[in-house]
Amino acid sequence: MRRVVLWSVVVLTALVLQSTLFAQISLGGTKPELVYLVTIVLAFLEGPSSGAVAGFAGGMVEDFLLNLPKGITALTLTLVGYAVGSIRQFVVSPSPLLPVVVVGTATTTGILFNQIVAFLLGQLHVGAGEVVRVALLTGMYNAVLTPILFPVIRRVAEASRAKKVFRW
Amino acid sequence: MALYSRPRTTRLLVVSLVMLSLLTITVDYRGGRAGPLETMGEGALSVVGALQGAVSRVSRPIGNFFTGLAHVGSLRAENDRLKAQLREAHVKAAESTTKDRRLRELQQLLKMKEQLSLRRTVTATVIGVSVSNFEWTVNLDKGSADRIKVDMPVISGDGLVGHVVNVAPHVSVVQLIIDPDSAVAGRLSSSGETGLVIGQRNHPLTMDLVNPNANVAANEQVVTAGYQGGLYPPEIPIGFVSHIYTRPGSLTKTIELTPAGDFSALEVVLVVVRS
Numbered sequence: 001m002r003r004v005v006l007w008s009v010v011v012l013t014a015l016v017l018q019s020t021l022f023a024q025i026s027l028g029g030t031k032p033e034l035v036y037l038v039t040i041v042l043a044f045l046e047g048p049s050s051g052a053v054a055g056f057a058g059g060m061v062e063d064f065l066l067n068l069p070k071g072i073t074a075l076t077l078t079l080v081g082y083a084v085g086s087i088r089q090f091v092v093s094p095s096p097l098l099p100v101v102v103v104g105t106a107t108t109t110g111i112l113f114n115q116i117v118a119f120l121l122g123q124l125h126v127g128a129g130e131v132v133r134v135a136l137l138t139g140m141y142n143a144v145l146t147p148i149l150f151p152v153i154r155r156v157a158e159a160s161r162a163k164k165v166f167r168w
Numbered sequence: 169m170a171l172y173s174r175p176r177t178t179r180l181l182v183v184s185l186v187m188l189s190l191l192t193i194t195v196d197y198r199g200g201r202a203g204p205l206e207t208m209g210e211g212a213l214s215v216v217g218a219l220q221g222a223v224s225r226v227s228r229p230i231g232n233f234f235t236g237l238a239h240v241g242s243l244r245a246e247n248d249r250l251k252a253q254l255r256e257a258h259v260k261a262a263e264s265t266t267k268d269r270r271l272r273e274l275q276q277l278l279k280m281k282e283q284l285s286l287r288r289t290v291t292a293t294v295i296g297v298s299v300s301n302f303e304w305t306v307n308l309d310k311g312s313a314d315r316i317k318v319d320m321p322v323i324s325g326d327g328l329v330g331h332v333v334n335v336a337p338h339v340s341v342v343q344l345i346i347d348p349d350s351a352v353a354g355r356l357s358s359s360g361e362t363g364l365v366i367g368q369r370n371h372p373l374t375m376d377l378v379n380p381n382a383n384v385a386a387n388e389q390v391v392t393a394g395y396q397g398g399l400y401p402p403e404i405p406i407g408f409v410s411h412i413y414t415r416p417g418s419l420t421k422t423i424e425l426t427p428a429g430d431f432s433a434l435e436v437v438l439v440v441v442r443s
Contacts, residue, residue, distance in 0.1 A: 016219045019296040019307070029370055030301045049178045056185045060192075064212035065299050067333055067343070070205055071192030078185045082178075115302070121197060125348035126302060126369065134301045 003160040007042075010156055011058045014038050015065070030134050032141040033107055034149075035062050039077045040106045041146070041153045043085035044099060051081025068123050076114040080106055099150050104143030111135040210336045213307075217339025220296035221309050273436050276325025281438060284323075284403060288442040290314050292340070294434045304347035304369065305330075306434060311338045319399055321440045326429030327405035328352065328392060329437055340439070344431055345406065346373065353393040354406050354425075359383050362393050365406055365425065373407055378421040384412050390425055401443035 014034035022031045035058045043051020055077030063070040084106050091098070115131045118124045124131070196205050274291075281289055292308035310316055312335045322329040322342045330350060334341040343350055346367040354365040354375055363378040375390060388409045394402025407425035414421055 012216070012219065015216055015299055016223055016296075019216070019299045020220050020223045023297040031299075033301070035299075047178075049181050052178075052182045052185055056189065059189075061212055062299055063192075064209040065216060067303055067305065067341070067349075069193050070196040070209070071189045074192065075186060075189035078182060078189060082182045111301075117193075118302075121193070124302075130369070131302075138301060 006156055006160045007054060007057070010038055010153065011035060011054075011061060014058075015062060019065075027141045027144075028133075028137045030137040030141060032145055033111065033138050034142075034145075035059065035073075036077065036080065036107045036110055036138075037103055037142045037145060037149060038153060039081045040084050040103050040142075041099065041150055042157060043081040043083075044088050044102055045154060045157045046085070047089070048082045048085030051085035052078050053081075055079075055081030068118060069121055072114060072117050072121070075117065076110050079113070080110040100143050100146045103146045104139045107142040108135045108139030111138055209334070213334065213336040213339050213341070214311075217295065217307055217309070217311075217336060220307055220339075224295050270436065273325055277323075277436060277438055280323060280325055280327075284401060284443070286401065286438075286440050286443050289438040289440050290316060292316075292437055292439055294437065295339075298341075304344045304350075304367065304431070305333065306342050306344065308340045308342060308437065308439070309338070310439065311335045311340045313337045315441055316340050316439050321400045321404070321443075322437050323404055323440065324429045324434060324437050327407070327427075328400065329429065329431075329434065331399055332439065342437075346370070346427065346431055352400060352406065353395055353398060354390045355393040355402075356382070356384060356409070357389040357391050358385065359388075363420075363423065365390065372410055373425040373427055375423040375425055376420065378423055380414065380419065380421050382421060384409055384421070384423060386410070386412075390423075401440065 014037070018031055018034045022034070039051060039055040039058055042054045056074050059074035059077035060071070063073045066073070084102060088102075112131065112135050115124060115135070192205070199205065277291065290310055292310040292314075294306045295309045296307040298305040308316075308322075316332060316335055318332050318335060320332045322331060328345055330342045330344040330347070332340050333343045344367070345352055345365065346369060348367050348369060350367040352365045353362060355362045356378075359382055361379050361382040361384070363375040365373050365375045368374055378384070386409055390406045390409065392400040392402055392404045392406060394400060405428045407427045409423055410426045411424035412421065413424075
């Protein structure tokens with residue numbers, strides 16, 4: 001329960017910041033995708049199943065605010081969360097740059113996938129070049145924000161974990 | 169055995185979530201504007217809209233406060249009391265410039281409303297923009313409780329802004345005319361030729377399907393055509409002609425337009441309830 005409440009607060013904060021504050025601080029005309037960032041960092045820390053569930057829930061909320069068929073972002077973020085969580089298990093690198101690279105790459109890939117699904121449903125109104133440009137810029141923006149937001153999200157993740165009780 | 173079961177449950181979970189997403193996409197794609205999904209969407213919009221309103225109310229005075237502080241920095245030699253007074257004065261000045269700007273905007277809106285002789289309008293404040301990088305929409309602080317409905321036109325003091333695409337009780341979403349999905353019937357003000365004005369994101373708007381023999385002047389104003397039964401009332405300014413060309417192989421002229429208003433600085437708008 002505590003977990004659900006904490007993560008809902010994080011996702012809502014991400015959505016509100018993305019559409020108010022970060023609309024004014026844009027990089028080449030693009031805003032960061034904070035819901036992607038939260039999903040990726042969570043999957044990175046907690047594994048594929050948490051990543052998939054958080055991605056699905058966050059994506060669904062974002063979908064309800066968009067003018068596209070609902071479910072596209074949920075589908076994207078479920079897969080992004082699962083993929084990041086799964087790949088993470090095979091990467092053993094203590095480098096502090098790892099989350100930055102993972103967030104950047106996964107955001108760009110996720111947005112490209114999202115727009116391909118939108119295209120298949122006949123809902124893409126911009127050119128392919130523009131999609132690639134926005135995907136790359138958003139990936140970069142998310143990567144830049146990772147060093148600031150990663151510790152915050154990690155703290156929430158630690159706080160939301162079930163406390164282990166030892167009895168003897 | 170236990171080693172096998174974990175990845176399997178994860179995979180099952182992911183597959184079911186993917187199926188659920190696909191199901192949602194299908195239901196929404198086929199259902200259109202009705203059903204339980206719309207109600208849930210309204211709920212999500214209300215919650216996020218309320219938060220957006222609160223954040224933008226809080227963030228504006230904070231911005232003004234910091235602008236005030238920045239001016240005070242140069243007067244370090246003055247004593248504390250004077251500094252405090254000055255800071256206060258600057259904050260007040262920043263506040264009053266904001267108020268002045270708002271006042272000017274409202275006056276302009278009123279003038280536009282009188283010019284177009286619109287009968288019933290609702291004044292609303294912009295509280296946020298779309299969460300997506302592929303949609304050009306803004307959220308307003310008024311919704312169906314103020315009799316705003318989907319498809320109502322929205323104007324600013326400069327001209328046409330767009331139309332309402334989604335409403336919740338106290339929030340509404342407006343698709344801007346610069347959205348690539350937006351198309352408005354426009355008319356050249358002096359020649360009277362009509363065409364379709366299509367959004368091009370941050371680039372100038374284009375006006376397509378214009379009669380190739382039309383006499384188009386540079387800087388000519390384009391206004392809404394206002395067809396019978398159309399979305400927009402007539403004579404609302406859209407933009408000014410900046411470039412004219414014929415696409416190779418096309419039988420019609422294409423015109424580039426500079427929008428009449430600045431879409432990155434929208435603050436107060438009018439929703440036309442009845443024209």
